[in-house]
Amino acid sequence: MIPLNTKPKGPVPSPFSAAQQATFDAGFTKAVAKYPPERSRAALLPALHLAQDLLGWLPEAAMAYVGSRLDIPPARVREVATFYTMYKLKPQGRHHIEVCNSVSCWAMGSEDLIKHCESKLGIHKGEITADGHFSLGEAACLAGCGYAPAVLINNYRYAEHMTAEKMDKLIEELKSAPGNKMADFPENKDTGRAH
Amino acid sequence: MAERIKILSKDWDKPNSWSLETYLASGGYQSLPKALKMQPQAIVDEVVKSNLRGRGGAGFPTGMKWNFVRKETMTPKYLVINADEGEPATFKDRAILEWSPHMFIEGLIIGCFALDCHLTYVYCRGEFRDGPIARCQQAIDEARAKGYIGKNILGSGFDLDIHVVSGAGAYICGEETALLESLEGRKGYPRLKPPFPANAGGGLWKSPTAVNNVETLANMPAIIEKGGEWFSSVGCAKNGGTRLFAVSGHVKKPGVYEAPMGITFLDLLNDYCGGMREGSTLKAIIPGGSSAAVMTAEEAVWASDFDTLKAKKTMAGSGGVVYLDQNTNMAHALANVMRFYAHESCGQCTPCREGTGWLSKLLDKIVSGKGEKQDIDNVHQISRQMEQKTICALADGAAMPAKSFIEKFRADFDALVKG
């Protein structure tokens, strides 16, 4: 556990493999270049996205590392990471499925679709399947309301006009697709924080 | 039916409508050189004449907002784009970014020139990374290669950089000051106003800043090409132009439709969306995103412009329209809506944090069949106490549906409770 309120003394170890590090560094340089030089801390959100894309979630070590690159104390990084729902503070399934349950999707049957996912995957919202393949959640309106119900896979891929049959097909497809990167991460264990 | 006027959606039926070729072939990037030869103030004057009202939700006159920023002497000045599109039932900025990104980008360059802004950010919700953000970035890259973005644009001496940044899942970051906080790299806590973003001390990095919606800016090429007066003549009084209505719910053809400002909800339903779907009759309308007060089927004859709906105690909001049918239980619908606000309240203000929490709990109790009549009255009472008391308008956006669902569909609530 890294102390939250004080800046760590000395360099903060990177949570990335060598290949991941190169990807992170390239993305980080691009992200920082979007802001005036004295405003580089604005790159915190994009930098956290980058780290999460590589690791599949945001372990404490990744937050501390990103903070050190931007000269932001760990407490402030964590404040940001906990505020936004796309940042995952514990490991997710290799494929994380979120079903929108806001008003338009609700009117078009999103609650039934969520129940269908729960029984198909054998888990409740907020849980991960035993084999680690899938986790399930609810999303707030995804701006796919006219194509309801809308589903978001791994934070970026949309599936719309969903039905139980289409959901089953999608789940089958995902089983053999590469997922988010959580499985690659050596410290792949729950940090005990709920999100 | 008269020929439909299409400003924003005119290219959507064309193949690769998002590409530079398609946009150029349909007359795109003709307004930009024209604007760059105008005085910046003359552009703002045209926007004032156009009666363009902000399409993000509040319907604030865009020309007036821009004049606030122009009056400030502090530099740099910023124009920041709100592409957070988080209001439930709203999906029209996404349509622009995916299908006509160049029209928006041309509008944005014109807007930046008018405000003397040399660095602008398009703040998109994070979930848009794969689709709308990718399309928007591609359009920016194409425009840059053509010399429409960068140094000395088209030899005018005007420099501009455009960057797309993505949020990370927080409805509140659609509120303009929360958006600025988030853009600066912090959690999205709305700021206490004044100072307003348009004024020194209130905007991005404390600079004078206009925050505008994607659709608002996408109208600029047409305003420059055809003039503010023409644009104003398209809509209705004090509401210029067309609007993209994002229609969802129990209609035959949900989708994004462009119609003149002020079209009635009945005409929008029947002439554009094919009416209600088989077996459905209209029961209720959410007119402008879930934060707007609900309307009954009889009220479908109301005009959809900002001023009419304000006078009717609801709002045109984001242009997200939901038509709900007879099988929708409005108490269940409100319970769903309130779960959203309770989840999305940032928690800074007590009336909002506690209010949305209590409303959600009470409504869940009512729809689970454990409620009493008193609970319904309490929901109504609490929502009234949340109005106009908070740092931002999220609390009002939660109170408006709570009050109106009960006032207009009380029977649905009564049927679920004892006593």
Ligand SMILES: Cc1cc2nc3c(=O)[nH]c(=O)nc-3n(C[C@H](O)[C@H](O)[C@H](O)COP(=O)(O)O)c2cc1C
């Ligand atoms: C809780 C809340 C959420 C909002 N969400 C959005 C949004 O997602 N997109 C948007 O353009 N405006 C949103 N707004 C409105 C903005 O605060 C602001 O009025 C708008 O971006 C101004 O642009 P315009 O004048 O071009 O409409 C929201 C407002 C509130 C109070």
Ligand code: SF4
């Ligand atoms: S009204 Fe609600 S969302 Fe807005 S600042 Fe207050 S607590 Fe946050």
Ligand code: FES
């Ligand atoms: S309500 Fe589900 S995408 Fe908008």
